[in-house]
Structures are given as C-alpha cells and as structure tokens.
Amino acid sequence: MGEVTLxxxxxxxxxxxxxxxxxAARNAGIDIPSFxxxxxxxxxxxxxxxxxxxxxxGKTDLHTACSYPVAENLVITTKTDEIIxxxxxxxxxxxxxxxxxxDVRALAExxxxxxxxxxxxxxxxxHCGLCVRYCAEVKGNYAVGFVGSxxxxxxSFNPEIASKECWDCRECFELCPTEALQTAYLFTEAxxxxxxxxxxxxxxE
Amino acid sequence: xxxxxxxxxxxxxxxxxxxxxxPNKSCISVCAGTGCLGLGAGEVIAAFQxxxxxxxxxxxxxxxxxxxxxxxxxxxxxxxxxxEICYVxxxxxxxxxxxxxxxxxxxxxxxxxxxxxxxxxxxxxxDEIPFFKNQKRLLIEDNMKIDPRNIEDYLAIGxxxxxxxxxxxxSPEEVTEETIQSGLRGRSGSGFPAGKxxxxxxxxxxxxxxxxxxxxxxxxxxxxxxxxIEANPHNVLEGMIIGAYAIGxxxxxVFVGDEFPQxxxxxxxxxxQAEEYGLVGENILGSGFDLTLKVSIDGGGYVLxxxxxxxxSMEGRVGEPRTKYDHATDKGFWAKPTxxxxxxxxxxxxxxINRGADWYCDIGTESSTGTRVFSISGxxxxxxxxxxxxxxxxxxxxxxxxxxIIGDKKFKAIEVGGPMGGFVPESxxxxxxxxxELDKVGLAMGPSLIVLxxxxxxxxxxxxxxxFLAKESCGKCNPCRDGLRHMINILNNIVEGxxxxxxxxxxELIARVQQxxxxxxxxxxxxxxxxSTLKHFRDEYEAHxxxxxxxxxxxxxxxxxxxxxxx
Numbered sequence: 220m221g222e223v224t225l226x227x228x229x230x231x232x233x234x235x236x237x238x239x240x241x242x243a244a245r246n247a248g249i250d251i252p253s254f255x256x257x258x259x260x261x262x263x264x265x266x267x268x269x270x271x272x273x274x275x276x277g278k279t280d281l282h283t284a285c286s287y288p289v290a291e292n293l294v295i296t297t298k299t300d301e302i303i304x305x306x307x308x309x310x311x312x313x314x315x316x317x318x319x320x321x322d323v324r325a326l327a328e329x330x331x332x333x334x335x336x337x338x339x340x341x342x343x344x345x346h347c348g349l350c351v352r353y354c355a356e357v358k359g360n361y362a363v364g365f366v367g368s369x370x371x372x373x374x375s376f377n378p379e380i381a382s383k384e385c386w387d388c389r390e391c392f393e394l395c396p397t398e399a400l401q402t403a404y405l406f407t408e409a410x411x412x413x414x415x416x417x418x419x420x421x422x423x424e
Numbered sequence: 425x426x427x428x429x430x431x432x433x434x435x436x437x438x439x440x441x442x443x444x445x446x447p448n449k450s451c452i453s454v455c456a457g458t459g460c461l462g463l464g465a466g467e468v469i470a471a472f473q474x475x476x477x478x479x480x481x482x483x484x485x486x487x488x489x490x491x492x493x494x495x496x497x498x499x500x501x502x503x504x505x506x507x508e509i510c511y512v513x514x515x516x517x518x519x520x521x522x523x524x525x526x527x528x529x530x531x532x533x534x535x536x537x538x539x540x541x542x543x544x545x546x547x548x549x550x551d552e553i554p555f556f557k558n559q560k561r562l563l564i565e566d567n568m569k570i571d572p573r574n575i576e577d578y579l580a581i582g583x584x585x586x587x588x589x590x591x592x593x594x595s596p597e598e599v600t601e602e603t604i605q606s607g608l609r610g611r612s613g614s615g616f617p618a619g620k621x622x623x624x625x626x627x628x629x630x631x632x633x634x635x636x637x638x639x640x641x642x643x644x645x646x647x648x649x650x651x652x653i654e655a656n657p658h659n660v661l662e663g664m665i666i667g668a669y670a671i672g673x674x675x676x677x678v679f680v681g682d683e684f685p686q687x688x689x690x691x692x693x694x695x696x697q698a699e700e701y702g703l704v705g706e707n708i709l710g711s712g713f714d715l716t717l718k719v720s721i722d723g724g725g726y727v728l729x730x731x732x733x734x735x736x737s738m739e740g741r742v743g744e745p746r747t748k749y750d751h752a753t754d755k756g757f758w759a760k761p762t763x764x765x766x767x768x769x770x771x772x773x774x775x776x777i778n779r780g781a782d783w784y785c786d787i788g789t790e791s792s793t794g795t796r797v798f799s800i801s802g803x804x805x806x807x808x809x810x811x812x813x814x815x816x817x818x819x820x821x822x823x824x825x826x827x828x829i830i831g832d833k834k835f836k837a838i839e840v841g842g843p844m845g846g847f848v849p850e851s852x853x854x855x856x857x858x859x860x861e862l863d864k865v866g867l868a869m870g871p872s873l874i875v876l877x878x879x880x881x882x883x884x885x886x887x888x889x890x891x892f893l894a895k896e897s898c899g900k901c902n903p904c905r906d907g908l909r910h911m912i913n914i915l916n917n918i919v920e921g922x923x924x925x926x927x928x929x930x931x932e933l934i935a936r937v938q939q940x941x942x943x944x945x946x947x948x949x950x951x952x953x954x955x956s957t958l959k960h961f962r963d964e965y966e967a968h969x970x971x972x973x974x975x976x977x978x979x980x981x982x983x984x985x986x987x988x989x990x991x
Contacts, residue, residue, distance in 0.1 A: 264747040265901045267941045281940055286747045301940070305903075308937040312906040336930070338913045346902065365899075368725065370909045372899030 225293040234289040241269055241284040244297065251284045251297050252306070252326055254396055255347040260356050262286035266347055268306055268326070272296040281305075303330060311336045313345045320345070322396040344374055344399035350391035360384045363391065363403070374403055382411035427702030429710040431588035434579075437701075441580045450485040450527050451505040452476075453568045454514075457492025457651055458686045459808075460499035464515065468500050471516035475523045485527050488577075491567035491655025494809035495555055498538065503550050503568045510550035511536040541805045541827050555806045558824045560787065560795050560813035563771050567655040572690045575697040578658040584703050586774035590666050591711035594777075599670040600626065603773065605781035607793035611768035612638060612729075613841070613868040615792070615859040618769050625671045625753040628761035633673040636757060636764040637664050639680035639687070640734065642726035643842030644892055646872035648799035648809050650680075653767045654687040657694035661717065663773035665704055668715050671763055677720045678767075679734060691719055726843075726896035730944050731756075731764055733898070744898040745944035768797055788814030792858040802839075802875035803830050812857050819853040822875055834878040837961070841870030843889040843896075844949030846956030847882065866956060868949075881978035882961040883968055887915045889953045897946055904947030907938040911954060919979040923969035928958060
C-alpha cells in the first residue's frame with residue numbers, strides 16, 4: 220500500500236491508499252461528523268452528514284467522506300455554507316424523530332439546528348444502520364434488520380434469531396445514537412422471552 | 425426449425441416464409457397488447473376464429489394476435505389487411521358483421537370506424553387516423569403486422585437482417601462507429617451517447633463483458649417501454665445481440681419486472697425462438713460469435729431502475745442503490761465491464777445498421793436524433809403509446825397526435841418524465857422533445873407524459889407523486905427518506921387548509937438539500953415535480969395557503985373560489 224498526500228481544510232495530510240477521506244481526516248485530527256460511519260463496518264453512505272466538498276481531477280463536487288477513497292492531490296473542504304445548510308437541515312429532520320438523542324443534539328447545537336422546525340414524528344430511529352450492519356458484518360447473526368421501504372423503513376429484530384443470539388450479546392446497544400434500538404429489542408424480548416418484560420434490565424457496559 | 429448457419433441461409437428462410445404468404449390474402453389482426461387484452465381482445469380473437477370456421481373461410485383468411493399499435497384508449501383495436509381498415513372498440517358481438525361485411529364483402533362496417541373527435545369525420549384506413557398519421561413511427565410501425573410470439577412474422581419484415589449484416593460485413597469497431605455517428609443517445613433520461621458507452625466498455629480490460637437491457641418501468645402513467653418490447657421483442661433482442669458483438673460481450677440479460685406477465689412471456693418466447701433459429705447462442709449465423717441471452721426478473725421495486733440497485737438485484741442482493749466511483753463500463757455487473765441501455769435504445773440499433781447513420785441523423789434534431797416512444801395519459805382525447813420524432817413540440821403531441829383536451833376544457837399542464845420529472849405550463853408548451861431543450865427547463869426524457877386540465881389541483885398532483893416516491897424509495901439515506909416525509913407533511917397541511925406562509929420556503933429548503941445530498945438519482949430527483957410547480961404554479965400554492973381555496977375543486981377542505989374572492 221502506497222502513501223498519498225491530500226489537502227484537507229488547507230492542511231496537508233498523508234494517508235494510506237485504501238483509506239477513506241473520513242479516516243484520513245480523523246487521523247489528522249480533523250473531525251468530519253457522521254452517524255453511520257464505523258471503523259469495523261463497510262461504508263454505508265446513508266446519513267449524509269459527512270458530506271464534504273472534494274476537488275478531484277479539476278472537478279469539485281459534494282461526496283460522502285465515509286466512502287470516498289483517498290487519492291493523490293485531492294483537495295477537501297469539510298465545511299462550507301452549502302455543507303452547513305445540508306448538515307443543519309438533516310439534523311433538524313433527525314430531531315423530529317429523535318428529539319432526545321444526545322449525539323444528535325450535540326451536533327445540532329454546533330450547527331444551529333432548530334429542534335422544532337419540522338413536524339414531530341417520534342420514531343426515535345435515525346436509520347444509521349449501525350446495529351443492522353454490526354450484527355451482520357461483525358457478529359454474523361442477522362438478528363436485527365430493516366423492514367419496510369421508503370418512509371416506512373424501520374429496524375426490527377427477527378424474534379427467532381434474537382431469542383437465541385441477543386441475550387448474551389447486545390453489543391449493538393452502545394452503537395445506537397438514539398433509544399430506538401433498545402425499544403425495538405425490548406419489544407422483541409417481550410414477545411419471545413418466558414420472563415415478563417418488566418424484569419428486564421439493560422446490561423451494564 | 426434447424427439452426428440457421430449463415431446470412432445467406434437467413435435470407436433463404438425469409439424468402440421461404442414470404443413465398444408461403446399471399447400479400448393479397450385477408451388477415452384479421454387484433455391487438456393482443458396488455459391494454460387491449462384487458463379490454464377483452466382475447467374474446468374478440470376467439471370469436472374471429474370460430475366465426476371464420478363457421479363461415480368456412482379458413483382458407484381465405486388468417487387471424488393474428490398482434491403487437492400493440494398504441495391507440496389504447498379505443499381498444500380492442502382490429503386492422504383488416506390488405507385493405508388496412510381499422511376498427512376500434514370491437515367486441516365479440518361485432519365479429520360476425522366484420523367477417524361477413526369486410527372480409528367476405530370488402531365493405532367497411534361504418535359504426536366501428538374511428539371517428540375524429542374534432543371533425544366528426546369517420547376514418548377507414550389505419551394510417552389516416554391523425555393519432556397515427558402525426559407520429560413518426562420507426563419502432564412501432566410494424567406492430568400490427570407482427571405476432572410477437574411468432575419469429576416468422578419478424579423475419580418476414582426483414583428481421584435479423586441487421587444482425588446478419590453486422591456479423592458478415594462489419595467489425596465490432598465499425599458497428600460502434602456507426603452507432604456513434606448516428607447520434608443515438610440513451611433513452612432512459614440522461615441521454616448519454618450509446619456508441620460512446622459501448623466504446624468505453626470495449627476498451628476495459630476483462631475476461632468477460634456483459635450487456636443488459638433495462639426494461640424496468642415503474643413510473644405512474646408509464647407503459648411505453650414494456651409495450652415496445654412486448655409488441656416486438658425480437659427487434660430489441662436483435663439490437664442487444666448487435667451491441668454485444670460491438671462490445672465483445674458474451675452474456676446478455678433482459679432485466680424486466682414480473683408485474684408485466686404478458687411482456688415477460690413474450691420475451692421468454694422470443695429468446696427461445698431466437699435460440700432455436702441460431703440467432704443467439706453459440707456460433708451465431710456461423711460467424712463464430714457466441715452470446716448467451718437470459719432474462720433476469722426484478723423484484724418489482726421502482727428504485728431498481730437505478731443502475732446500481734438494478735445490478736445489485738441481478739446479483740441476488742437487496743436492490744438498494746450504493747455509492748460508487750466506477751463507471752459500469754469498467755465495473756458493472758459482477759464488477760465486470762457492463763453496458764446497460766434502455767430497451768428503446770437497443771430497439772433503435774437494427775434500424776441504424778440497416779439504414780445507416782446518415783439516414784438516422786436526418787430524423788430529429790442535431791443533438792437529439794431519432795424518435796422516442798412515450799406513453800401518454802390523462803385528460804387528452806386519445807391516450808396510448810405514441811412515437812414522437814425528436815424536435816416535435818409538446819403542443820403538437822397534445823393537440824395534433826392526441827386530439828387535445830377531453831371536453832375541450834382548458835389545458836393546465838403536462839407532466840414530463842414521471843415522479844422525477846416536472847410540470848410544463850401552457851406558456852412552455854412549444855418546448856421541443858429534445859434532450860437539451862428539456863434539460864434547459866429541468867426535465868429529462870422520461871417515458872411518460874401526463875396531461876392535466878383545468879380541473880386538476882397541482883398541489884394534489886405533486887402530493888401524489890411524492891407519496892409514490894415515499895413508498896418506492898428504498899429509505900436508506902436520510903435526505904430522501906426524511907425529506908419526502910416532511911415534504912408530504914407540509915403538503916398535507918396545505919391541502920387541509922393549515923398551510924403557513926413560510927411553508928413554501930421550507931419546501932424549497934428540503935428540496936435543495938435533497939437534490940445535493942441524496943444518495944442516488946431517485947432522491948436527487950424526487951423534488952423535481954415540486955420545484956417545477958413552485959416555479960410555474962406558485963400562485964396555486966399561495967391560493968391554497970392564503971386564500972384557502974383550490975381552483976380545481978379537488979381539496980375538499982378548501983373552497984373552490986378563485987383566490988382573492990374570499991381573501
């Protein structure tokens with residue numbers, strides 16, 4: 220693997236070929252926010268919060284930093300007015316689902332995102348897919364997945380698998396930026412466990 | 425039928441078929457397209473067969489279950505050859521009269537003729553009907569002369585002669601060059617030059633290359649693509665085989681949805697017959713060129729028309745779009761060089777090879793050559809499938825081909841390009857069907873045209889398209905999923921009389937973010953209908969919000985008074 224040099228926010232950054240822009244930036248101490256990026260998982264490009272401006276081969280465009288492969292002479296700007304508007308609006312829409320999520324609120328504050336711009340529709344989930352992908356890609360269990368499509372898309376545990384695999388695992392819980400995952404699990408647990416759900420305690424990490 | 429082993433043999437087979445057919449013999453051709461079958465064409469065909477038997481005319485007349493000619497509004501359509509007399513809205517009860525009067529007596533049954541809704545004139549011959557006469561029919565002209573399930577009908581009109589010409593006399597580079605010269609552009613919307621795409625693919629190093637024909641069609645009001653291949657499947661297959669030869673592909677796939685059973689059956693049947701005749705498979709026409717042709721059935725989701733979702737579906741993965749930095753011509757299906765073209769793109773190829781790039785360039789405009797087959801529906805007198813030469817204005821399509829608005833009401837808008845297209849107002853009706861012209865006003869060359877009259881509510885129509893996308897989006901990325909959700913919430917409020925002044929700016933903000941940040945073309949284009957109407961019909965939104973009125977009388981919570989009257 221060779222080394223490449225790129226520019227991120229006017230700073231010269233070295234990175235290993237095969238890395239993505241978000242990894243190169245974070246290694247250099249430049250934070251690009253993201254909800255769906257995770258070092259152990261394949262790029263997913265769903266939350267779109269990590270969009271940055273990338274100039275490559277004379278063309279400047281917006282791309283997701285979590286998937287864009289580093290290359291020699293890339294010029295990257297991680298914050299422009301355009302990017303701020305995108306992040307702020309996406310955060311405002313996330314807040315309509317998950318108004319109490321600590322991670323979302325922290326970023327919302329940074330970007331001046333208003334909590335009440337959009338009509339509330341508390342589903343809690345922001346569809347980052349970390350639980351689904353971690354369970355599939357790292358654990359190989361496929362206990363949690365997406366159901367439905369479009370605006371009806373939600374996460375859901377597969378009760379048959381969850382009743383066997385999740386009790387002793389629950390490693391996905393700490394990945395969740397909202398409370399949606401625990402809620403979905405509690406629901407499945409109530410359906411599949413012989414013990415009453417109110418005795419259930421979230422495992423201490 | 426033994427396999428055909430050379431171009432000479434193909435010509436001989438054609439002559440054999442023609443020698444067995446008397447051009448003066450009567451033939452009753454009944455449209456057996458999905459639309460006409462739905463209107464009872466199956467019963468009409470059966471009635472003709474038994475009536476001919478009854479009158480002892482078996483030796484004198486043939487019947488044919490033909491491909492769709494396009495006048496779906498007035499089906500079932502029957503054309504009697506060789507006189508080319510056209511009957512519309514034929515029912516089994518009319519069959520006896522047609523056989524006795526027209527076939528035996530050579531006289532037209534007047535009450536079944538097409539009556540021009542504007543002049544009241546009765547028209548006898550199919551080609552004289554303005555709906556057909558005002559089109560430029562290259563791809564669909566022969567549909568009534570072909571039974572899509574009988575390869576002999578296609579061979580009889582010179583089918584597969586372009587393939588024979590290519591394999592016999594042209595190098596792959598020459599085929600590609602001819603296609604580039606013809607100016608043929610992808611018919612799916614973006615309009616990328618087809619020949620250039622083939623050239624890029626051929627230039628990629630690989631042990632295997634693929635050709636895919638995209639027959640996926642899910643827009644509301646769109647049925648032209650499936651109808652084109654359903655009516656004349658061999659024409660599309662021939663184009664694909666020629667393309668595969670040019671690219672150096674050894675496998676080709678027709679990607680089609682199971683929700684069009686008639687279309688799928690016709691494609692399977694056509695591939696089976698082409699294989700039997702040696703027109704696809706090993707050593708095609710003795711040339712040494714091998715090609716496997718298969719059907720890939722999609723899962724039925726609208727988003728599968730998007731290329732990365734399409735290929736994911738073909739590979740057996742979830743049909744969701746993904747971010748990619750490679751072109752399909754380098755890394756496409758199974759990460760191998762792939763050419764994906766719309767079926768109408770493929771259908772033009774045999775024509776270009778047979779008649780030459782120069783001839784093809786004379787049709788259409790300088791930058792957009794050829795024709796485009798659209799489905800047209802909504803409030804026009806004649807709906808159906810129309811083939812429009814590039815450069816024709818939308819006004820000509822609506823008024824000359826389709827006969828204008830039903831009940832001579834006022835035209836309000838024409839929706840071009842489906843849920844990711846836009847609404848064109850009266851003031852832009854002289855817009856030409858041309859990639860550049862459409863692009864100038866933010867429209868793409870989609871497969872459907874929907875005409876709206878004065879009784880339509882624009883806000884309600886936009887809400888309909890957004891609701892369609894809210895279901896059909898995969899829901900993976902936030903700008904598309906959440907953006908659609910909130911745009912619909914806001915529009916719901918507006919039609920219920922709860923709209924706020926700032927809503928329009930909020931809609932524009934969501935749309936702007938969605939266009940820039942969504943993962944795939946579906947999300948990036950999802951707000952097009954909204955944006956085009958906020959531009960051309962903003963007063964209607966304002967009337968809903970400020971005047972609490974809906975001039976179309978569609979939104980029940982609002983008054984129908986024109987805005988201002990109760991302000």
